[in-house]
Amino acid sequence: MSELASEPSNTASDQRHVFEVVDSKDIYQGRVIALRADSVVMPGGGTATREVVEHLGAVAVLALDDDGQVTLIHQYRHPLGRRIWELPAGLLDVVDEEPVVAAQRELAEETGLAAESWVTLVDVAASPGFTDEVVRVFLARGVSDVGREVPDGDEETDLVSKKFPLSEAVRMALAGEIVNGASVSGILAAHAVLSGAAEPRPAETPWIDRPTRFAAR
Incomplete structure (x- = not known):
């Protein structure tokens, strides 16, 4: 029987470059985002500017009924200039609110639904090349109707909710009829979980990449 190879004292990850930030400048701060420019040390020893959009982070919910x-x-999204289909979602804009509690609140506010069981499906970095926005998507089951209070005067006044078979939502995602990144990821992840191909994580799973910098401002 051959002996197992011993663990090397220095792994490849130990020897990789550290991208140190040597300077940071705030450019803009708004209600839900901020923009900063970091000077980052590159592997060759020079520095490069990396613009970062800071975000509060968000949660989304795939609520699946019996x-x-x-x-x-179906909600209007101004950057795209049209209404799109997506999962109920919302910002982590309440101080010290746990992500699963925020998800429960957003589900009730946007659809008038509550759910008995909650698990984590996926964490989705929206576009890590320029923003720290990450969305945690939950799977909610044991769904019941608790009634929705329609807000007055903002985009959600125009919001419409509709039920689709999960298989139809998968088709819509793959056909480009659903383009919201967290929604596409959540729908496909739910399909994988329900087919037995993957296991979800507990609702309270630690969230390593949850954005914190904007909320700390």
């Missing part, structure tokens, strides 16, 4: 239907919302 008939295997998922609730989607």
Whole structure:
């Protein structure tokens, strides 16, 4: 029987370059985002500017009822200039609120639904090349209707919710009819979980990449 190879004293990750930030400048701060420019040390020894959009972070919910239907919302998204189908979602804009509690609140506010069981499906970095925004998507089951209070005067006044079979939501995602990144990821992850191909994580799973810098401002 051959002996197992011993663990090397220095792994490849130990020898990789450290991208140290030597300077940081605030450019803009708004209600839900900020923009800063970092000077970062590159492997060759020089520095490069990296612009970073800071974000509060968000949660999204795939609420699945006993008939295997998922609730989607049709909402106007100004950067795209149109209404799109997506999962109920919202910002982590309440101080010290746990992500699963924020998800429960957003589900009720946007759809009038509550759920008995909650697990974590996926964490989605929206576009890590320029923003620290990460969305945690939950799978909620044991769904019931608790009624929705329609807000007055903002985009959500126009929001419409509708149930679709999960299989239809998967088709819509793959056909480009659902383009919201967290929604596409959550729908496909839910399909994988329900087919037995993957296991979800507990709702309270530690969230390593949850954005914190903007909330600390």
